[in-house]
Structures are given as C-alpha cells and as structure tokens.
Amino acid sequence: MAWMNLEPAHRQAKEEFALREPGSMAFNAAVTYRPETAEFIVPFLGSYYLVKYPGGEVIDAAGGSEVPKEVQITLLHYLAKASPAQVEGRLISFQELPGGFIYVGPFNNRAVRPLVGIFGGKPELLVRAAEMLGGRRVEIGDVAVSVPVLPKIPITFVLWLGDEEFPPSGNVLFDASASRHLPTEDYALLPSLVLGKMRRLVCH
Template identity: 40%
Template structure:
C-alpha cells in the first residue's frame, strides 16, 4: 500500500504537472520560489541526513543509488540522478571531507520542477529519497556484515 504522504505528493503532481520539458538548468532548493521559507526544514529533512550518511564514504551514495535505479551524475565527488516522478529528477551530490573541510551534500533540481510540484512537496520528495537511500545503505552494510 502506498503511504499517505506519497499519495498526497502524487495527487499534487497530477494536479500541477503541465508537461513542461526538462530545461537542463539546475537549481538548488533556495532558488525555488518560496524555497527560502522551507530551507531549514529541507536541510534537516534531506541534505543533513544525506551528508551524515554518505559524506564520509561518498562512493556508497553511488552504490545505493544504483540499487534504487539511479544513474551516476557528474557533480561533486559522487552524485546520482534519481527520477522520482516523470520529469522530476533529483541530483544528489556529495563531497567527501578532508583535513580542511567537512563533508558536504546538496540536492539539485531541474528548474522546471516548479511546473510539477509545490515547494513543500519538493522538500518531501527530497527527504523520502534520502531516507530510502539511507535504508539501502543499512541493508547493504547488513549484507556485508553477514559475509
């Protein structure tokens, strides 16, 4: 059964989607109209967990992403492109930290995303995607520990 938050996002998508093509212009969450109002929640729900989970081993983002059906992308140290809904890709990016800088993470969106989802739902799908990846990482680690 589909969880209620996902049903709500899908309903909003079906109501708002206008068929716009992807532009190829990537933006971050703050660049989405009204994104600055939700940025703190977005950061706590999506980018902070992404960084905490994959920042020390960014290659694991690629491994987990492939399990989820994502494709490798060209940003940061490691990044993946996840198609959450038709014409709604997320680019999850991780930079590995070093002696001078801590790990960082970012999520990028095609700027056409505003033609498909409201800003609140963009935060929700970002968090859902990150948490699915986190679950996959735990599963893969569990399998490795059993070997």
C-alpha cells in the same frame, strides 16, 4: 508547511486531483491512465503505484503494506499539478524555487543534513543506491547522482568529501522545470523520501 498536518493535506490533495481531467493529467505527468479501470500507473522510486480516479486511492501495484500518507500526497500532487513542461537538464538549488527561502530550514534538516549524515563517509553507497533506483552518476562536486523520482522529477544529490580540515558537505539540486510540476513545499520533504529509500536499499 502544508504537510505538517497530513490528514488535511491528504484530503485536499484528493479533492484537487478529482477536479482534473484524467487524460490531461496522464499527458502532463507522463504516466499511463487506464480508462477501463479508471486508474493511473505511476512509477515512483523504483516501484509502481495505482492511483484510482476520481477517488484518489493509492495502491502499491506489487501489493504489500499500506502506502505511506507522504507518498500518497506526493503522487496526488504530481498528477494534479504536473504541466506539459519537459525536463530542461539545467540544475537549480532549492532556494531558486519559488518561495524556497521560506522552507530552507526544513529543507536543510530533512534533505541536506541526512544526505551528508548517511552517505558523507560512504559515497560509494550513494552511487549504488541511486543505480538501484534507475539513477546515474553525474559530474558535480566530488560524488553526485541523479535519481528519477517521478517521470518529470529527477533529483540530484551532491557530496563534497571531507578532509583533515573540513567535514563532508552536500547539497540537493532540482531540474529548472521543477516548479512546473510540484509546489515548493513538496520539494522540502521529497528528498527525505528518496534518502529513506536509498538508505533502506544499501545500509544494513
């Protein structure tokens, strides 16, 4: 995976970002660009980040700790790669993303298993966490939520509750437009960032 070694991935993401025209990036990604300060304002998981152009520095708009490399790479990739395509409202599985079968192992380990492990026995916390991030409950499985991760990237988390015969199970679904805005390998890791944030919000 491109993210397994974060430093080269971060460096390449900054280089690709610097080659793009800021006005086009802002339009395609549905974010604000301030020419006077040469920075993008990007909403991500309930927070706002400033991304400097062309250097690619990422700053938490609220201040505080340094932005994790994984988040920096995600935002830079999104700005550089987002297309004019709009959210379609049709859900697809990870395997339906281009080359998704290649990353299905890491995806299950980083997304599906943590989803079930964290929220399988506490589905009400999944709903509460999603709502805290601007998400909403949707009618799939037994309990499901759609979380607006980035302006054009909602992610849907689905749980099937267990019973006496079967343990809880789950899945993570994407909008059919997902491949137009980020490469597939990013989607193998992105749900884990969302789950980590949701866990911090409601699991004490």
